[in-house]
Amino acid sequence: MSTIELNKRQEQILQIVKENGPITGEHIAEQLNLTRATLRPDLAILTMSGFLEARPRVGYFYTGKTGNQLLADKLKKLQVKDFQSIPVVINENVSVYDAICTMFLEDVGTLFVVDRDAVLVGVLSRKDLLRASIGQQELASIPVHIIMTRMPNIAVCRRDDYVMDIAKYLIEKQIDALPVIKDTDKGFEVIGRFTKTNMTKILVSLSENEII
Amino acid sequence: MSTIELNKRQEQILQIVKENGPITGEHIAEQLNLTRATLRPDLAILTMSGFLEARPRVGYFYTGKTGNQLLADKLKKLQVKDFQSIPVVINENVSVYDAICTMFLEDVGTLFVVDRDAVLVGVLSRKDLLRASIGQQELASIPVHIIMTRMPNIAVCRRDDYVMDIAKYLIEKQIDALPVIKDTDKGFEVIGRFTKTNMTKILVSLSENEII
Numbered sequence: 001m002s003t004i005e006l007n008k009r010q011e012q013i014l015q016i017v018k019e020n021g022p023i024t025g026e027h028i029a030e031q032l033n034l035t036r037a038t039l040r041p042d043l044a045i046l047t048m049s050g051f052l053e054a055r056p057r058v059g060y061f062y063t064g065k066t067g068n069q070l071l072a073d074k075l076k077k078l079q080v081k082d083f084q085s086i087p088v089v090i091n092e093n094v095s096v097y098d099a100i101c102t103m104f105l106e107d108v109g110t111l112f113v114v115d116r117d118a119v120l121v122g123v124l125s126r127k128d129l130l131r132a133s134i135g136q137q138e139l140a141s142i143p144v145h146i147i148m149t150r151m152p153n154i155a156v157c158r159r160d161d162y163v164m165d166i167a168k169y170l171i172e173k174q175i176d177a178l179p180v181i182k183d184t185d186k187g188f189e190v191i192g193r194f195t196k197t198n199m200t201k202i203l204v205s206l207s208e209n210e211i212i
Numbered sequence: 213m214s215t216i217e218l219n220k221r222q223e224q225i226l227q228i229v230k231e232n233g234p235i236t237g238e239h240i241a242e243q244l245n246l247t248r249a250t251l252r253p254d255l256a257i258l259t260m261s262g263f264l265e266a267r268p269r270v271g272y273f274y275t276g277k278t279g280n281q282l283l284a285d286k287l288k289k290l291q292v293k294d295f296q297s298i299p300v301v302i303n304e305n306v307s308v309y310d311a312i313c314t315m316f317l318e319d320v321g322t323l324f325v326v327d328r329d330a331v332l333v334g335v336l337s338r339k340d341l342l343r344a345s346i347g348q349q350e351l352a353s354i355p356v357h358i359i360m361t362r363m364p365n366i367a368v369c370r371r372d373d374y375v376m377d378i379a380k381y382l383i384e385k386q387i388d389a390l391p392v393i394k395d396t397d398k399g400f401e402v403i404g405r406f407t408k409t410n411m412t413k414i415l416v417s418l419s420e421n422e423i424i
Contacts, residue, residue: 007260040253041252041253041256044253044256044257045253045256045257045260048219048253048257049257072418072419072420072421075415075418075419076419097346100342100346103342104339104343107386109338109388126321126338126339126342127316127338129342130312130315130338130341130342130345131316133342133345133346134309134312134345134351139346163415164415164416164419167412167415167416167419168416170412171409171412171413171416174319176321176408196388196408196409196411196412197383197408199408199411199412199415200379200382200383200408200411200412201383202415203287203375203376203379203411203414203415204376204379204380204383206284206287206418207284207287207288207376207379208284209284
């Protein structure tokens with residue numbers, strides 16, 4: 001895979017075919033006041049790069065695939081499992097105060113809360129903890145299950161989900177992180193964490209030519 | 213711009229030029245048992261896409277640019293100004309309690325703190341506010357300048373900075389957001405906010421074929 005930039009004449013050809021296609025090479029050449037031979041390399045480029053298709057006795061027509069369609073197609077196939085982070089999990093009976101300490105110690109923005117069967121029961125964001133901490137309550141005596149966002153109001157993702165679907169979801173819902181879960185008989189088991197930091201890392205990897 | 217996939221013959225040509233370049237079109241054709249004319253479109257593609265360069269009386273040589281190098285080059289040229297968000301700014305004398313309320317109202321993860329000349333003096337993250345709120349202090353009576361991260365310990369970026377440099381910096385320093393600043397006689401004026409959410413949006417735009 002590589003990227004190419006179209007030159008001005010190729011852009012002109014695209015425009016002509018968009019407006020008049022299907023159209024023969026001869027007719028394109030006429031409109032540009034050039035010979036068919038002169039256009040041959042440009043038409044080859046446009047055809048091989050997927051912009052145009054050529055049909056015998058019909059002519060060239062526009063495929064509707066605009067620039068970078070293939071890159072976009074590949075990005076859409078990236079999966080959560082290849083980029084997820086390790087989750088930080090706490091028990092539902094831990095105090096809010098201890099949860100805040102865990103958050104600082106582990107330096108994460110989101111904690112996942114589980115019951116004694118290690119099944120996901122809640123999520124705690126920095127925002128949740130901040131909201132609790134400005135209340136006039138004794139943080140050391142409140143268990144997190146009182147203040148957490150609880151099932152079934154928790155968005156989750158799975159190993160095979162597409163990164164781009166999750167990215168859009170995080171933006172739309174203004175969430176920083178999702179648990180990556182595995183379905184079990186008892187409920188969801190937390191096996192990973194997928195965050196905007198993972199997204200940022202994917203972007204850096206793309207610019208350093210490490211993905212795709 | 214578009215992405216193209218090389219066909220088998222083009223891959224063969226690349227391999228031959230890698231191993232034998234600089235090499236003339238004639239000699240490449242010989243090795244493949246094809247005519248020079250047959251190869252012309254392939255060589256045009258490989259040259260225009262940046263894989264090969266051609267020099268008169270020397271021949272074709274391999275540029276060393278592997279697939280997606282050009283995409284990576286373009287990603288590296290994205291600038292902060294094209295993707296930044298609007299900053300949320302508070303005065304340094306505002307109370308910690310009011311700062312937390314502002315953070316919830318505006319739904320941002322980071323506040324920028326300015327003095328009466330509107331010059332940047334500090335930054336407040338959710339983490340800073342959470343740390344303050346678990347202390348045994350009266351949040352309504354402490355001004356934010358007591359607890360904020362203050363100049364010169366604040367990382368900033370400018371409109372013309374490259375997105376990828378900022379992305380790497382955010383990951384490395386585990387920061388969620390940077391102020392976008394303008395240099396003035398008095399100091400830094402805050403003109404934007406650049407976050408991991410912006411990075412996530414760039415990634416989505418790439419997958420939807422909206423950038424580059």
